[in-house]
Amino acid sequence: MPPAPGDREARRKDVSEAVWRVLADKGFGGLTLRAVATAMGVSTGMLMHYFPTKRALVTHALDLLEKDTAQRPRRAHPEPGLATVRAMLLDILPLTPDDTARNRIWVSSWDLSLADDALAAEQAGRYARLRSTMRPHLEAARDAGELPATADPEQLAATAVAFTHGLVVQALFDPDRFPLDVQTAMVDSFLASLARRQDPSDD
CATH class of the missing domain: 1.10.357.10 (Tetracycline Repressor, domain 2)
Structure with a gap:
């Protein structure tokens, strides 16, 4: 069952932080749905409510990286x-x-x-x-x-x-x-x- 809109927004920060931890540790080569789910302590199935494909996950990761780059000192x-x-x-x-x-x-x-x-x-x-x-x-x-x-x-x-x-x-x-x-x-x-x-x- 997909998360409710409020729950989706509440979890977005957790997902983004987990994606960033995986990137910092393994780079894009290690960025998989399983790796992010493990970093969050959730199932891959739950994560797929947010990112149904790896490409969607990669696109989100690139957006995070661009924002982090723009906000750096x-x-x-x-x-x-x-x-x-x-x-x-x-x-x-x-x-x-x-x-x-x-x-x-x-x-x-x-x-x-x-x-x-x-x-x-x-x-x-x-x-x-x-x-x-x-x-x-x-x-x-x-x-x-x-x-x-x-x-x-x-x-x-x-x-x-x-x-x-x-x-x-x-x-x-x-x-x-x-x-x-x-x-x-x-x-x-x-x-x-x-x-x-x-x-x-x-x-």
Whole structure:
């Protein structure tokens, strides 16, 4: 018998907390209806009143992860321009235990997203939104002379996101090689390289 609407809402927080515990412990590879039911101390049949399929469970887990990412503590944005781009890139990296755990969960979700067109489209949308939030600051950096006048903010936003997520993966797999200070120095070097780029016609 399905739960009453009031009971469903009352249990939603319990379900979400159980999903998050499973993700933190096992990643998306270990996210199953049975694992979440065990974490809640309920039967798989009861959980299926909330999530009739694993895909529904995965979609909910991705929503939880996106909300957690959006609500995480962030560095102050000093002013429009490269200083704010730097803060945005550092916020992405696994520089704290919480950020490391969050990034591990995101990376573990990629395999599922690549195998599902709808999930892949949602993931592409997340990257598009990230690039769109960064682009105005790159435009401001160009207008302020921090970047060459010929800089393409849209392309630079894509490059910056690609660089940072590549660094995320390397830091997760080899944390001894990429500790906090190395990651930070690499971001600074990357941004300095953008500022040094010149139009070939200027040479």
